[in-house]
Amino acid sequence: MVKILCAWILLIAGIVALSTYLWDWDKEIGAQTRSTENLVTHRGTDENSAMLQRGVNPCWQTLTGFLQARTPEERSQYVRKPLDTIGRMTRFYALNPTVGVKAEDLAVEEFSTLRVGEERGISILWKTSDGQRFDSVFFPEGGEWRLDWEHFVRYGDYPWSLFLSGGGPDTGEFRVLARERLAQDRRHTDEIGIVCYAPRNGALGETGSTSPEFLLSRESEEGRLLSAAFADLQANKRPFGDLTGNHDPADMIRVRIRVRREATPEGDRFVLEKVLACHWIEVDEPGVAPVSPKAPEASAP
Numbered sequence: 001m002v003k004i005l006c007a008w009i010l011l012i013a014g015i016v017a018l019s020t021y022l023w024d025w026d027k028e029i030g031a032q033t034r035s036t037e038n039l040v041t042h043r044g045t046d047e048n049s050a051m052l053q054r055g056v057n058p059c060w061q062t063l064t065g066f067l068q069a070r071t072p073e074e075r076s077q078y079v080r081k082p083l084d085t086i087g088r089m090t091r092f093y094a095l096n097p098t099v100g101v102k103a104e105d106l107a108v109e110e111f112s113t114l115r116v117g118e119e120r121g122i123s124i125l126w127k128t129s130d131g132q133r134f135d136s137v138f139f140p141e142g143g144e145w146r147l148d149w150e151h152f153v154r155y156g157d158y159p160w161s162l163f164l165s166g167g168g169p170d171t172g173e174f175r176v177l178a179r180e181r182l183a184q185d186r187r188h189t190d191e192i193g194i195v196c197y198a199p200r201n202g203a204l205g206e207t208g209s210t211s212p213e214f215l216l217s218r219e220s221e222e223g224r225l226l227s228a229a230f231a232d233l234q235a236n237k238r239p240f241g242d243l244t245g246n247h248d249p250a251d252m253i254r255v256r257i258r259v260r261r262e263a264t265p266e267g268d269r270f271v272l273e274k275v276l277a278c279h280w281i282e283v284d285e286p287g288v289a290p291v292s293p294k295a296p297e298a299s300a301p
Contacts, residue, residue, distance in 0.1 A: 051113055051122070052111060052113060052122065055122050055138070055145055056108065056111055056122065056124065058144065058145045059122055059124055059138040059145045059147075060108065060124075062138060062145050062146065062147055063078075063103070063106065063136060063147060064103035064104075064106070065077070066078040066079070066147055067099065067101065067102070067103045067106075068103055072086050072093060073086065075089060078146065078147050079146055079147050079149040080139055080146040080148055080282065081141075081282075085149055088150075088155065092155060095158065095162075096153070096159060099134070099152075099201055099202070101128055101132060101134065101202065105128040105129055106126045106127075106128060106134070107127055107128070107129075108125075109125045109127040109133070110124070110244040110245055111123065111124045111125070111244065112241075112242050113241070113243075114240040114241060114242055115240055116281065116283050116285055117283070117285055119139055119283075120139075120140070121137055121138060121139045121148075121240075122137070122138045122145070123137050123242045123244050124137075124244075125245065125247070128202075132202040132203065133204045133247055134152075134201065135204065135244065135247075136148070136151070136152050137151050137152075137281055148282050149282075150175070150280070150281075150282040151281045151282060153201065154176075154199050154201060154280060155175055155282075156174035156175055157172035157173050157174070158172050160174055160176060160196075160198040160208070160209055160211075161198060161208060161209035163259075163261065164209055164211060164270070166261070170260060170261050170262070171258065171259070171261070171273070172258070172259060173256065173257070173258050173276065174256070174259060175254070175255075175256050176196040176198060176199065176211075176255060176257065177196065177197045177198075177199050177207055177248060177252040177253070177254060177255075178194045178195070178196050178197075178226070178253050178254075178257075179194065179196075179197070179249075179251055179252045180193065180194055180226075180230055180251070181193040181194060181195050189218075190217060190218055191215050191217060191218060191223075192215075192216055192217075192218050192223050192226055192227060193213050193214065193215045193216075194213070194214050194216075194226060194272075195210060195211055195212075196211040196214070196255070196257065197209070197211070197249075197252070199248075199254075204247040205247060206249070207249055207252075211259075212270055214270070214271075216272065218294075219293055219294060221275075221290065222272065222274065222275040224290035224291045224292075224293065225275050225278060225288060225290045226253075226255075226275060226278070227290075227291045228278075228288040228289060228290050228291045229255070229278035229287070231291070232288055233246075233251070233253050239278065239287035240279070240285075253278055254278065254279050254280050255275060255276075255277070255278055255279075256275075256276040256277040256278075256280060257274065257275055258273045258274040258276060259271065259272055259273065260273050
């Protein structure tokens with residue numbers, strides 16, 4: 001009888017201990033996703049958890065409304081700065097396909113808060129039943145959570161592949177993926193070289209059309225920004241405190257750049273005029289702090 005009683009007491013103690021552990025573990029993770037209802041509930045009292053608890057479901061409603069819309073006028077109801085954006089949307093969809101995913105197929109996979117200057121936002125990674133992944137960013141505007149449309153569609157002034165083939169204007173702004181070329185061979189030189197690739201919406205680990213190599217001085221503003229962005233990538237840091245996983249191709253960073261195409265007797269030449277940001281969000285912040293310029297060498301006495 002004593003042995004049975006002791007075993008019963010130990011069993012009850014084990015259940016209580018396990019329950020306490022699971023409760024604490026659940027609080028630490030801070031989220032429980034119910035994909036069938038597309039709901040996310042949070043425990044915790046910190047500011048980020050509270051914002052996610054209030055914001056993730058309205059963000060899902062915003063994105064589903066956007067995907068179900070059929071015209072730029074309808075889509076503009078769900079995006080940031082609609083009056084400024086609708087003209088770009090009209091031009092963009094005249095040359096690019098819409099995102100081919102049904103709203104009901106989306107399920108939340110990861111999410112995180114962002115801090116962009118004085119603004120707070122939410123970053124959400126979505127997954128579909130056929131394995132596609134889409135990432136999106138939302139900011140509060142007019143009492144609603146609005147989609148950062150330029151980030152979502154990887155907006156460019158002209159399709160990257162057509163621009164590289166000689167189409168469109170001679171100068172354009174593009175959101176592309178960048179890879180450092182010959183990084184090890186050039187690590188002690190004064191130059192940094194990058195190659196830029198078109199991203200594939202829905203297939204975050206794949207790329208499209210490739211640019212020629214752009215060579216820049218490491219001491220230029222662009223070179224110092226790129227050096228900082230590649231260093232952050234190695235340190236597994238994402239812009240604006242985004243804690244969602246990085247599903248981009250290995251060794252590649254997101255950049256928003258302005259490129260000029262010049263006709264020469266040998267063919268088109270491409271010049272990287274400006275690195276506008278090391279992310280795709282539609283804000284003026286570069287997303288990284290550029291590395292410090294190299295101190296000038298002391299002159300010989």
